[in-house]
Amino acid sequence: MYRYLPIRRIYAREVLDSRSNPTVEVEVTVGEGIMGVDGYTGRAIVPSGASTGKYEAVELRDGEERFGGLGVEQAVRNVNVRLAEQIVGENALNQSYIDQLLIQEDGTDNKSSLGANATLGVSLAVARAAAKALRLPLYQYLGGVHAVRMPVPMMNILNGGRHADNTVDLQEFMIMPVGAESFREAVRMGAEIYQRLKILLKHKGLSTAVGDEGGFAPDLESAEQVLEFLTEAIEDAGYTPGSDVVFAIDAAASELYDEDREGYYFPGESRMQGNEVVRTSTEMIAYYENLLDRFPIVSIEDGLEEEDWEGWTEMTRRLGNRVQLVGDDLFVTNKKRLNCGIRLDAANAILVKVNQIGTLTEALEAVEMAYRFGYRTIISHRSGETEDSFIADLAIACGSGQIKTGAPCRSDRNAKYNQLLRIEEALDSDAFYGSGSLTHRMRDILK
Secondary structure: OOOOOEEEEEEEEEEEOOOOOEEEEEEEEEOOOOOOOOOEEEEEEOOEOOOOOOOOOOOOOOOOOHHHHOOOHHHHHHHHHHHHHHHOOOEOOOHHHHHHHHHHHHOOOOOOOOOHHHHHHHHHHHHHHHHHHOOOOHHHHHHHHHOOEEOEEEEEEEEOHHHOOOOOOOOEEEEEOOOOOOHHHHHHHHHHHHHHHHHHHHHOOOOOOEOOOOOEOOOOOOHHHHHHHHHHHHHHOOOOEOOOEEEEEEOOHHHHEEOOOOEEEOHHHHHHHOOOOEEOHHHHHHHHHHHHHHOOEEEEEOOOOOOOHHHHHHHHHHHOOOOEEEEOOOOOOOHHHHHHHHHHOOOOEEEEOHHHHOOHHHHHHHHHHHHHOOOEEEEEOOOEOOOOOHHHHHHHHHOOOEEEOOOOOOHHHHHHHHHHHHHHHHHHHHOEEOOHHHHHHHHHHOO
């Protein structure tokens, strides 16, 4: 029989993220009986990005003196008043309908009226409350009986760009323990390599302070030097680069693009070399080709800026058969942007960040479209994170086979890894590690 699970109460508050900036936390209580006696409450906290695409859904900030203008009291009020009025009494089990009500109440294409931080908090909290009421794990509620694939972690162990105050221009250098037999083993491998990297950096007299996502943030001359350090750390930990562990890069090229210079300006590399380093789109592609020739890199995210569709098409033509090309700022978890990429043959994978679009349903629709057209998916955190582990369950539910959630450092990052460890334990023999298609692709790349 069709079950009706009414939403009884919605309440939002202002809390802090990992960068000490305010964000929105939402609690949704559902239940058929007396509230507080047999109700179920789901809670969700919204993350926030530092390196953001211009086409992302709008994160509503107060713009007042408190918190340097970054307060979210208006977004909180929007949840407690406008959104509560719309969905209290509705069926929490009808996630897509709930999310449609949120979209309609906002009434804009980019959530600029109520704020994507308001709509997303409600959307995620409703899903979590419904799962609790049905006594199902969140990943199973969202993904059903086929939610058994554990993702390969993309561990950002050296930070640069907007994520750190150093001379490293590319934003993220990640390790992927593809040779592990289980997620548990993958986490162990990543943690061991991370600790070895710390020792290496300390031995060289370099900084071991960490950036926004838990990775180290030393001053280094170039991407090549970063990858050489990571290679040494992998080998010192007892693993083999290219078979046990491979590399992924997030260039965050939109942050590097300088309109005045009409190219991609590398400020850190310029400072270290003593001369200005500016690369065109064509030179950026050649730059990546050189890195691919020298190191076992299997994924490059945002290799060009978000408006350079022609460049993305050319990069995909030249590199797409060698490496996963991920659109983050390019697609911003938006079906319209992804559809444009599909038509132009730009990129071959999409980064999924739920706060880029503002509701769970829209994020899942982007995942579905990606799968339909042969694009791979990576579920991702943001640089401003919290203890909320929703994306860990989402990665299992989507079966994406890849997750970005930072270094194995800081509780805001490890909350996701620890939740995935719990899920793997709960799945027991049903769990299998990684993405089959990705693993096979890596074998082809690394022959």
